Amino acid sequence: MTHLPILQPDTFADLAARRDELARGLARAVAGEVRFGLHDRMLYATDASIYQVEPLGVVIPDSIEDVIAAVRYCAGHGLPILPRGGGTSLAGQCTNEAVVLDLSVNCGAVRKVSVEQKTCEVDAGMTVDQLNRYLKPTGLFFAPDPATVRQANIGGCIGNNAAGTRSIRYGRTSENIDAIDALLASGERVAIHKAAAKKDPVARRLTEGVIDIVRRHRRLIEEKFPKTLRRNAGYGLDSILKSMKRGDPIEEVNLTDVLCGSEGTLAITLGATLRLHHIPACSGLVVLGFDSLDSAVEAVPRLLETKPSAVELLDDLILETASHNPALRPTLDLLPAPRSGPLRAVLFVEFLEHEQRTLEQKHAEVRERTREAPGVLMMDPGSIDAMRRLRVAGEPLLHAIAGDRKPIGFVEDNVVPVERLGEFVRRFRAIVEEHGTRAAFYAHASVGVLHVRPLLNLRREDDREAMLDIAVRVADLAGELGGVMSGEHGDGRARGPLLERHFGPELMGAFREVKALFDPDGLLNPGNIVSPGPIESIVERTRIRPKGHDIPSPHVETYFLYDEQEGFGAAVERCNGAGVCRKREGGTMCPSYMATLEERDSTRGRGNALRLALSGQFGSDPLDWNDAETIRTLDLCLSCKACKSECPSGVDMARLKAEFTAQRYALGHAPLRARLLGRYRVLARLASMTPSLSRRFSDSGIGRWMIGSAMGFSPQRSFPEFRRPxxxxxxxxxxxxxxxxxxxxxxxxxxxxxxxxxxxxxxxxxxxxxxxxxxxxxxxxxxxxxxxxxxxxxxxxxxxxxxxxxxxxxxxxxxxxxxxxxxxxxxxxxxxxxxxxxxxxxxxxxxxxxxxxxxxxxxxxxxxxxxxxxxxxxxxxxxxxxxxxxxxxxxxxxxxxxxxxxxxxxxxxxxxxxxxxxxxxxxxxxxxxxxxxxxxxxxxxxxxxxxxxxxxxxxxxxxxxxxxxxxxxxxxxxxxxxxxxxxxxxxxxxxxxxxxxxxx
Structure with a gap:
């Protein structure tokens, strides 16, 4: 059995004690920014999951070459490494006690596009949405479309083997990739592609090693790996076995299937060569309304006979939450109502075709198979886009649900054969209801991936026990029905501890062998996939209990009412980390992030800073309104209010910033600039009494200097021109x-x-x-x-x-x-x-x-x-x-x-x-x-x-x-x-x- 070095808590404590020394060394080694301060570290302690783990430090490389330099320094000093893109992982795999390398800021270039070969080569830090906007004039696009398409980086899509809604037609990332520009923990750069073993001795060593591991564990791979359309548990050894069964020579075995879904534990993706597809000429969406979740799920196998590009499911809990979101509320009016009873579930059945006539035929085929459910065909881009926004908002929307129990992501990624989906839903729901709660259901129904979030309060011990029981029993249920607990979101901290329960100790040993082959010192994202914690660790190191005890929710007499958010503490904690605010184009949220690409300048960064500052996690007492770094983080919020509607969780950062600022001023005095701006009408009225004199004064050098000094105005900014009232x-x-x-x-x-x-x-x-x-x-x-x-x-x-x-x-x-x-x-x-x-x-x-x-x-x-x-x-x-x-x-x-x-x-x-x-x-x-x-x-x-x-x-x-x-x-x-x-x-x-x- 292969034993990997495991970084123990005392090892991390030793590294943390040397933090200043390591930061200075890294700063000498890289050209980018090295951020080892507490505030910067804590902004990278969370992703879109429930977990919170403080990293050793953060590096913002300024180029791909800088990434290599940072990794080589870390390898030379035994520092664990966590590559990170958009930080939108849902299972906690983007949180670790490691040096975080944020590739999203400066490593997002398009290297090359070949329209003839329908491929493109890109850096790992480019988002999928960014890439497809760039490719649009060519008539081509990159097909995997996770819900986080606007903020998910290509490197993250590879690490998580992202798929999205249309994988039944286009496949996962692993089926849409030709080559990966990979960096091993040793600092060796290697190109991973179909002929890599023929050209590169490092690639050949890795390929031969993986083939040997697969050959020795062939029987168990065939027995234990699910035969579902999706699978994202463990390493992709089943794909290598398929290649071997085809008789592919060693030179043609492609290890990209192993790196895809490896969660940054085997290599760091620097870039990739992607396969592209022609943008479909016509798209249509059939929206079906059902009076029960069960009837919607039971209809899925029949709908697949029509060969759709996607079948997506939303339940009534999500629809009810969407009715309170101002940006999504109008979309609900377009949904068809069931013939009797309230709307309990919706199916979105998408078709991508060459001509409009085919879409109408597909609609008729759908109606023949679902006569029990009213449906409507949408072909105009506006309506289709509105429905897509509703679907992708499903997960973050849930965090606006009222009550102390919130939708918790830990069993949100199960996959089963589509024909067993109805049974899985019924038995899953029964397990949840045994604990006196309910769950939200949404799904990539076309491939049997079910996203379920039970409502729990992790501050309650009985709910933490319920969480653990649900996690174990649902994982067993998925396995019993021919599936597995990780369909697309990966293992991470939420499901890694359950891998051995599904695959058994021998295959877990095979996974450890693969890890040792690529990363013998165990530096890359340690503790994920291999050597995870015990099953009990699933409920540990969460945002609410990052160090084994509850973090207090702030209680304060506020100037605003927060009844809709159930109090100020709940409003501060509302951000779920989905990172919708990190999109780079489109909409309004978040303007400061779009300009700087800095995590702290996103709504998520500000939400985290507030939560941490007001719960004493910046090393200060709770309710610290004077934390200098938090003030700096909030300072660049424009109070544009875009997050109030564009953030599916309804984070209202403009209100939170105003509250924080007012509480801070209550402890001292508001600065002169704030007091003058806040009384703008008084100043404007005075200036308009003698407008010509006011203009001459503000246009004069001394006037501009005096106004600029008092109010902090930029000399490059023109001043308002006052007139008679x-x-x-x-x-x-x-x-x-x-x-x-x-x-x-x-x-x-x-x-x-x-x-x-x-x-x-x-x-x-x-x-x-x-x-x-x-x-x-x-x-x-x-x-x-x-x-x-x-x-x-x-x-x-x-x-x-x-x-x-x-x-x-x-x-x-x-x-x-x-x-x-x-x-x-x-x-x-x-x-x-x-x-x-x-x-x-x-x-x-x-x-x-x-x-x-x-x-x-x-x-x-x-x-x-x-x-x-x-x-x-x-x-x-x-x-x-x-x-x-x-x-x-x-x-x-x-x-x-x-x-x-x-x-x-x-x-x-x-x-x-x-x-x-x-x-x-x-x-x-x-x-x-x-x-x-x-x-x-x-x-x-x-x-x-x-x-x-x-x-x-x-x-x-x-x-x-x-x-x-x-x-x-x-x-x-x-x-x-x-x-x-x-x-x-x-x-x-x-x-x-x-x-x-x-x-x-």
Whole structure:
């Protein structure tokens, strides 16, 4: 029997004691960054699993050559090594007491693409989504599509043998790879491919060794390895046996099948040559609604007769959770309802074909086989994409479930033959229900992979015992039915201890031989697959109990209410580590991460930092609001709110950052800059009293210096230009005796004092639609105070505002309160309802439900306006960039909708993310460069590509400011675009309404 060196706890303690010395040595050896500080280490202590293990340190290599240098240093000093990509593993295999090599930051290049051979060569740190965006012009794509496709790295896909939804058609990563550029723990670089043994003595040694191991254990491999379409337990010795059975000579045995799924325990993937496929011409999705989970599962074998590319399952627990997510809620309306009873399960049956007619035939075939379930065929890309977003959100969505029991991932990866899937579901559910709880079910049903997450509270000893019992019995059940407990997510800490129970001691010995062949010193991700802990270790080293005792959940008197998240502690712990915030393109979340690619600048990094800081895991007392590194981590959050909707778990980092900042200020004093920004309206009102003098002062050298010194503004940023206040230049409203409906225009800080033209144009447009407009100059919405963490001040301000607005609403009886600035409306609709105000929540809710953006009001009530004016056609296009808060909370359809009604197909919605300005964020001297870098990701290039006659329209004042500074172009508000082209009546009509001012 082969015995590997096992790194014992005292070994780790010795290495930790030498941490400073090792960090200095690594810093001399590599060109990249070496981060051995506690904060950096702890941000890499978790992945998307339930586990938390503090690493020795972190290295961010700046190139592939740097990875090699780091590994050689570690090998020379006996340091364990953990290669890491997106950190989205679900079984804990991305957590270890090792030196973490983060390849995701600087090791993500495309090396070569061959359209003729349908292959590409890439670095390990490139994401699948990134690669497929790059390949799209060639008409080719890389087929494996795990749910984490936007953040999963190619190296991680290899380490985990990722598959995704379409593996029944395209196979797993191992079936889509030609070669792996591998680095052994010794520092030897070796190319692993079909002819490698012929060319490279190291590859030949490894190949001969693996063949010898397989030959000696052939009978057990045939007996113990499951015959399912998926299998990701142990090492892929069954694939090597198939090659041997075919009679492949040694030179043609491809060890990529062994490296795929090896979880970084055999070699480090530096790069790979991937097989590509043609992008299908047509895709269609048949969505079926079932009244029970059992009936949905029983339908799967019949559906496979239609030869789909995927069959995916979601249960009612996931669907119910999705109904509370603002980004996913509209998608649920598209799902077919069962003929009787509530919707209990959904199957997504996908077809990829050459022509649309075939899709319709496939739909008919599906309907013939599932007459008991209503179904709908979707062929438009928008609907299909919406359904895909719902499916991939399944796992992280579950972490928003209410209650102290949460969905725990430890038996979420079982695979059984598809024909046994129904029996497996019933018996699995019975095991879970024996422990007085339930589970969420979702699945790659087409290949028999069932993802199940029982609801447990790991702070309770009885639930930890239940977890262990469920893990053992379900693993045995999967084996009994011809499957195995690891279908695609791998073994890691969750299932590694169960491997011997399935494969037996002799095959585990074979796995150890393979490990010793590749990594004789046992340095690569030790303790995974081979030499795991005892079965009891499955419930150990979790985030809640990383060191054998419960980590306290923070309890504090907060400024916000966290009822929806079941308290502040639960809100802080809500992040499940899925890393959706680490996507590099598309959507808005997370702008700072997209610009820096730094873990600490992702929503996940910030969520982890908060959780660790407020539970005393940074070496400080619990509730440490002054931890310097946590403050630094939160500092680059733009409070864009994208995570509130784009994060499936519903992490609201903007709120958490404001709470943390307010709690910190309560222990001392808010800095001058924060106090000035938080009272922006007072400053703006003063400046607008003498606007020309204010402009001369801010344009002067001494003025810019004084303002920059007091408020920390960057000298490269232009300052707002103040004008006479809106209430001075807007004529009074018409007499109320006219039979004209009234709307209240909320005078925000910008339309009141610096962009008064927006207020005037809003009135012009609203009067053209037949409304009497009343200006409400009632104070600040408190957005600046909220964003800067001045929450006590914000609470007092909201209470005042509620009283002022109530009086105006009572007096004027308006149809609505209309707002021009999206961030002001988001404050009214979101933070006003969650702050601990003195005013009754019901009073705030009544104002919130009556408040709309101007363009939202116009669009949503289009058929009910007293008049609907005509609009002239602009000569160019109308390019619309959306505000982050608007996209996060109520969507862009209102702004886009009214502009589309006015300008038809001249409207173009730009596919842009955050502008990078974010109010005071972009003014800051310390953040200016990052602000501009974020702007350059999507927005500023899109503006520069406009045509000469094109209008650039942006509802947010920050967005327009960023466009002015970054692209030297004056963008306009949507109401300004409407006002510019609205055709006004020239005579007073029978309603008594006429334009109350001329545009000049």
């Amino acid at each position: 809106l209430h001075r230049v807007m004529p009074p409203p018409m007499d109320r005796s006219t039979a004209v409906p009234t709307v209240v225009f909320f005078g925000d800080c910008f339309s009141m004092f610096s962009e008064t033209g927006i207020g005037l144009d809003a009135r012009r447009v609203l009067e053209a639609f037949g409304y009497r407009v009343v200006l409400a100059d009632v104070g600040c919405c408190q957005r600046p105070a909220i964003s800067t963490g001045l929450l006590p001040s914000a609470i007092r301000g909201v209470d005042r505002m509620v009283s002022h607005l109530e009086r105006i609403i009572e007096r004027e009886q308006p149809e609505a309160v209309l707002v021009a600035e999206p961030s002001c409306l988001s404050a009214i609709r979101d933070e006003w309802l969650s702050l601990r105000c003195e005013t009754d929540r019901g009073r705030r809710e009544r104002i919130a439900t009556k408040s709309f953006l101007v363009e939202q009001f116009l669009h949503e009530r289009w058929d009910r306006h007293p008049h609907r004016p005509q609009f002239s056609a602009p000569t160019g296009r109308v390019l619309l960039h959306g505000h982050c808060h608007q996209k996060a909370l109520w969507g862009m359809e209102s702004s886009a909708g009214v502009l589309r009604r006015a300008f038809g197909d001249r409207l173009v919605e730009l596919e842009t993310g955050c502008c990078g300005m974010a109010g005071g964020f972009g003014f800051s001297r310390d953040r200016f460069d990052l602000s501009m870098k974020i702007g350059e990701l999507t927005l500023l290039p899109a503006v520069r590509e406009r045509g000469e006659a094109d209008l650039v329209v942006a509802p947010g004042t920050s967005c327009r400011h960023q466009i002015r500074d970054g692209a030297q172009h004056e963008a306009i508000h949507p109401v300004q675009a409407l006002a510019q082209y609205v055709q006004l009546r020239t005579e007073t009509d029978t309603s008594g309404l006429a334009p109350s001012f001329a545009r000049g």
